Amino acid sequence: MSAIKSKDKKVYNAIRNEVKRQNDNLELIASENYATEAVLEAQGSVLTNKYAEGYPQKRWYGGCEHVDTVESLAIERAKKVYKAEHANVQPHSGSSANMAVLFSQLKFGDKVLAMNLACGGHLTHGHPLNFSGKYFTIIPYSVDRKTEKLDYDNILYLAKKHRPKLLIAGASAYSRTIDAKKLRSICDKTHTMLMVDMAHIAGLVAAGYHPNPTPYAEFVTSTTHKTLCGPRSGFILCKNEFAKSIDYMVFPGLQGGPLMHIIAAKAVAFKEAQTDRFKKKQLQTIKNAKALSDELKRLGYRVVSGGTDNHMLLVDVFISRGVTGKEASAALDKARITVNKNLIPYDTRSPFVTSGIRLGSPALTTRGMKESQMRKIARLIDMVLSDISNKKKIKEVREAVSELTKRFPIYKGRKLS
Numbered sequence: 001m002s003a004i005k006s007k008d009k010k011v012y013n014a015i016r017n018e019v020k021r022q023n024d025n026l027e028l029i030a031s032e033n034y035a036t037e038a039v040l041e042a043q044g045s046v047l048t049n050k051y052a053e054g055y056p057q058k059r060w061y062g063g064c065e066h067v068d069t070v071e072s073l074a075i076e077r078a079k080k081v082y083k084a085e086h087a088n089v090q091p092h093s094g095s096s097a098n099m100a101v102l103f104s105q106l107k108f109g110d111k112v113l114a115m116n117l118a119c120g121g122h123l124t125h126g127h128p129l130n131f132s133g134k135y136f137t138i139i140p141y142s143v144d145r146k147t148e149k150l151d152y153d154n155i156l157y158l159a160k161k162h163r164p165k166l167l168i169a170g171a172s173a174y175s176r177t178i179d180a181k182k183l184r185s186i187c188d189k190t191h192t193m194l195m196v197d198m199a200h201i202a203g204l205v206a207a208g209y210h211p212n213p214t215p216y217a218e219f220v221t222s223t224t225h226k227t228l229c230g231p232r233s234g235f236i237l238c239k240n241e242f243a244k245s246i247d248y249m250v251f252p253g254l255q256g257g258p259l260m261h262i263i264a265a266k267a268v269a270f271k272e273a274q275t276d277r278f279k280k281k282q283l284q285t286i287k288n289a290k291a292l293s294d295e296l297k298r299l300g301y302r303v304v305s306g307g308t309d310n311h312m313l314l315v316d317v318f319i320s321r322g323v324t325g326k327e328a329s330a331a332l333d334k335a336r337i338t339v340n341k342n343l344i345p346y347d348t349r350s351p352f353v354t355s356g357i358r359l360g361s362p363a364l365t366t367r368g369m370k371e372s373q374m375r376k377i378a379r380l381i382d383m384v385l386s387d388i389s390n391k392k393k394i395k396e397v398r399e400a401v402s403e404l405t406k407r408f409p410i411y412k413g414r415k416l417s
């Protein structure tokens with residue numbers, strides 16, 4: 001960081017402060033993780049200098065021989081990891097991956113059956129302020145009120161009733177397994193195409209700890225920076241028959257030049273996802289989420305759907321401790337425990353207030369923490385939430401957090417600033 005340190009003190013200082021924040025805080029945001037050092041190196045490389053509109057061997061610019069190597073590696077590795085027929089690794093983010101699928105396969109106004117935001121769906125699955133909600137007719141499905149799990153019978157009922165062109169599955173706040181095989185059978189009955197957005201669970205899927213949706217869905221979209229531990233970006237997998245329409249929509253339909261440095265980082269991440277080390281970490285991520293969930297339950301918290309099968313859980317903090325999600329996350333922030341407020345299914349509070357918080361284990365697992373640390377963190381969370389205005393308690397928790405973060409450095413032995 002010596003060049004930026006001498007050339008731009010303000011940006012340098014902000015980055016250094018962020019390094020410190022990441023080191024000092026317990027990161028429980030379910031969508032966050034720490035990219036590996038190899039991923040960071042690829043992202044910071046001179047590949048950022050290269051224009052490469054088009055696809056490998058079919059570029060609009062000269063001098064693409066090396067970035068072609070990089071993109072071809074990313075494509076082949078993505079296909080191998082997820083057993084996909086075709087991969088497009090150019091989308092800049094999860095949202096742009098979803099946009100490419102919707103814009104390439106649907107006409108404006110077409111019906112899309114998608115998970116209700118309040119039940120865990122994503123903005124790009126039909127929020128009225130998002131392109132998905134603006135340009136398509138969204139039919140929302142919810143989780144079952146009692147079990148708080150996906151209600152496949154109800155999805156089938158809605159699919160038969162509305163005959164949507166596309167069914168979107170996948171979520172930002174759903175702690176249970178998504179059964180793509182069942183969704184496939186629903187879609188087959190109603191001539192509906194299936195898109196599974198595995199943004200959150202891509203790492204678990206790569207490691208084999210969540211069933212792979214790729215054999216069952218026409219389209220699988222994802223981010224690369226959540227459980228997958230790659231750069232902040234996205235990609236699309238699809239059946240061969242849709243390869244052309246997807247590729248054309250990504251470029252030239254929606255994007256210009258691909259971010260070749262980020263594509264290099266994606267190639268690295270897909271390689272790392274095949275290692276035993278990665279697989280072990282994904283298993284530990286699930287074990288850690290379960291340990292966190294079990295300990296919170298033992299302390300009397302209501303965990304939405306009664307637990308978790310994956311890397312995250314939703315906690316109904318209002319019914320458990322009489323605080324809103326907003327108050328809970330603000331109090332935990334003061335103790336250097338980072339979470340986000342989140343709607344719970346059928347929440348009666350607004351998205352700005354909420355009755356719940358969402359907790360995820362990926363980042364802390366990447367730091368090397370295990371079940372005993374998770375149980376300890378559950379107790380620290382409880383200390384804060386049981387008395388959110390008690391400054392002495394919060395200070396005590398902050399000290400315990402500091403002890404933990406010092407024991408589990410993010411990038412061991414490497415200075416990032």
Ligand SMILES: *Cc1c(COP(=O)(O)O)cnc(C)c1O
Pocket residue numbers: 031092093094095096121122124170171172197198199200223233234
């Ligand atoms: C995070 C997420 C996305 C969007 O990813 P961005 O890279 O932030 O655009 C899309 N879908 C789901 C289900 C997500 O959780």
